[in-house]
Amino acid sequence: MGKGLHGKRVAIGGSRKTEEISTIIEKQGGTPVIRPLQGTVYLAEKQVEPDLRTFVEEKADWVIFTTGIGTETLVDMAEKIGLKDEFLQAIRQAKAACRGYKTLAALKKLGIIPEASDEDGTTRGLIRSLESHDFSGKKVMVQLHGEKAPALMAFFEEKGASVLPILPYQHIPPEEETVERLCRELMNNEIDAVCFTTAIQVRSLFDFAKERGYINEVKAVFEERAIAAAVGKVTAEALREEGITRLLAPEIERMGAMIVELSKYYEEKA
CATH class of the missing domain: 3.40.50.10090 (Rossmann fold)
Structure with missing residues (x-):
């Protein structure tokens, strides 16, 4: 060495x-x-519960998952508040996209095959895979992990989507x-x-x-x-x-x- x-x-x-x-x-x-x-980075259960309930009630056209652990955590949180079935149903009714192989594996465990996924594990790669889709007037739920992912948020806003970000983990x-x-x-x-x-x-x-x-x-x-x-x-x-x-x-x-x-x-x- x-x-x-x-x-x-x-x-x-x-x-x-x-x-x-x-x-x-x-x-x-x-x-x-x-x-x-x-x-x-801590689990923000109290902060996330209202967003989870909003998503279950209002649904979304697209659901975007950016980390495997965040995906699994949202399912666990939904179960804790008695909304697991409704949460999974809302995801399955929407089109899904994901970033990273761990996230893809977490979705497959839930029986969800995403419409779009990155090729290289990056947010930019995820954005490239979503470029051809129409988001004008669509509701998009985005699972984040500890940070706001400004490039991803800007992409959806520029495409005319209304975004509900959910951060199961908050960063101090x-x-x-x-x-x-x-x-x-x-x-x-x-x-x-x-x-x-x-x-x-x-x-x-x-x-x-x-x-x-x-x-x-x-x-x-x-x-x-x-x-x-x-x-x-x-x-x-x-x-x-x-x-x-x-x-x-x-x-x-x-x-x-x-x-x-x-x-x-x-x-x-x-």
Whole structure:
């Protein structure tokens, strides 16, 4: 195993498995810097119940599922409030679309074959598969997971649909001090790479930078010096949506593969 990260300070944006990622970075010669860009994601049962009831009562022309766990959670929540049969019936009466193979598997378990699904696990891929459909005046229920998926929402609004988003999981923002510190470190050239393990972490950093007026400086750092490393396609897509074009994403969507890819990048550059 090479030591491509020798002398490099690598920020970890995740809050889970930080020890494991730190060890891999150290084995590659780097110094891990833990800067969690993701607060807690919690189950929002009380907030979701009114939306679930609305969906069951009013139905929808289309239902869009973006995560397997979110799909299963909505079914469980519907069961808890005594609406499982009605919820499943409302889904089956609508046209369905999904993002990701886990979501597709969750729908198949329910006996639902989607009309549209992505080819690459990304929101952009899902949007491409929906482009040819007419959403004008249609009601669309969208299951989200912890974040608002602005590109997907904008797509349906532009197509003339009325959207009911349902977020079975809500995201609590990270500590402001942590994000502020990372922004400062980036702008002071104290960080060589940032490892993002979810799209939420990307949004947290760039939304904070926009609010504080640092956005141009932070973007410039990623375009000119520090490397943004994404664990997979969805996270890489979130970076591109923020205007970051200089990034690394491994073929194998694993944290270890992301660090090895980063190490290789610096070895080749040396």
